[in-house]
Amino acid sequence: EALRTIASTLKKTTWNFSLNPCEGVGGWRNPNPIEGSEDAVTCDCSFLNGTVCHVTSILLKTQDLQGSLPKELIDLPYLQEINLARNYLNGSIPPEWGALPLINITLLGNRLTGPIPKEFGNISTLRSLAVDSNQLSGTLPSELGSLSNLQRLFLNSNNFSGDIPTTFAKLTNLTDLRISDNRFYGLHINCGGEDVIINGTKYQADMYDRAPHYFESTINGWVSSNTANFIDDHRVPEGVTIWNNTSELKMIDPRLYGQARLSPVSFTYYAMCIVNGNYDVNLHFAEIMFSGNQTYKSLGRRIFDIYIQGKLMLKDFNIVEEANGVGKLVVKTFPVTITDGNLEIRLFSAGKGTVTIPDKGVYGPLISAISVDP
Known part of the structure; x- marks a missing residue:
């Protein structure tokens, strides 16, 4: 029957x-x-x-x-x-x-x-x-x-x-x-932070510390690399590549911006097995190591270059200038066509910017989060 x-x-x-x-x-x-x-x-x-x-x-x-x-x-x-x-x-x-x-x-x-x-x-x-x-x-x-x-x-x-x-x-x-x-969503990483859900989207944790390093997220299909060591580092703790904010945050939802990934020279995120197609690569930034008041701690300058798929997208990028202040967010969006299932995002310091404000060891590229959306 x-x-x-x-x-x-x-x-x-x-x-x-x-x-x-x-x-x-x-x-x-x-x-x-x-x-x-x-x-x-x-x-x-x-x-x-x-x-x-x-x-x-x-x-x-x-x-x-x-x-x-x-x-x-x-x-x-x-x-x-x-x-x-x-x-x-x-x-x-x-x-x-x-x-x-x-x-x-x-x-x-x-x-x-x-x-x-x-x-x-x-x-x-x-x-x-x-x-x-x-x-x-x-x-x-x-x-x-x-x-x-x-x-x-x-x-x-x-x-x-x-x-x-x-x-x-x-x-x-x-x-x-x-x-x-x-x-499927492309990629969402909370750089330097824990898993967090923002507007229904889960940003994956990225909490491996110290440089140089190579970290592989086998669960989520991405890896990151961080080159070199901080020279004459007077930060406390020294040598770290994750930083929790010491500035006043000035955004409605600070969960992606209270910590950041940083490097003395360069770090790269590689995403693998992304479905081929057109995507927006959104890079989230907020300066959290300088101060926003009228003291010497506000005089720092962080300058670095942004590469995507090996191509220079922004030269001499300055978070404070782009966000119009310390502790303010800025998101830079870059359209990308993926043809081989792989995506490379690289931030590189070309030796520009200050290196001793507010302390020795405060320099190099910094990023708060990455989102890649179709």
Whole structure:
């Protein structure tokens, strides 16, 4: 009865219900499908000494089926594989499938809409999930990070948006991940600070201190490098490359600007696996080491160059001049086209600016946050 309902929902008309589907005849298995297609129902008849059969696989690939996905698959409790690739199916993915012991789910090349159900995070047996080339949308459920056996995850060519969940770092068996041609956020880093959510967007922590260093954020797909050491450093503590503000902050929401990443000479952020396309690279700055009053501590000058993709975008950039004061934010935006999935942002001091105000060791490029948005 479950197969009747499934056939009706899929609009599959060639199954002959007068015959046993586990015998492989009567439209239940096509031994000579056209090239690129599959048409088969497979059973396991080893239960109760060979007296009971259960459906374990349904392959209906390239059938031009025009129905929708049947939630009634839940009535096939031993189903391990469902392949409905390259049909004309519409509607959403049933969350009920999350209770099945599925190993392979292939739905590529249909007209499916809506999100991936969070219930899919319960399919501990799942090794392959392919939903590419549909019209799926929404954010990716963090629950997918619980799929410890997952080896293939194909999400490309949909309308997914938001951040890639940090839980994906737990997918240690994943060998093939495809996410291109979606609307994922590019990159958001709180330089020198902790994780913080601003207007619904999570800025990732960047808190590794000391120079020189090379830091890799394996969870979030970016690395940073910081060159050289501060010479004759009288700051307290000395040698640090993260600084907490000592100036009065003059912005409505200071959470991105209360700390900053700095370098004696140069630091670079490399973002990897960004979907190719057009982006705005937004660099957030606020001067937090000088004072804004009429004392010698206000006389410091920080001057550096900004490079993106190896190209000089701004020469002799001065945060205080651009922001019109100390403790005030300024965001510089640069349009960039990414063609190889990689982005490089580099700030470089060419030996300009003061080096002893308010203390020896206060010099070099400084940045508060980075956001890269499509």
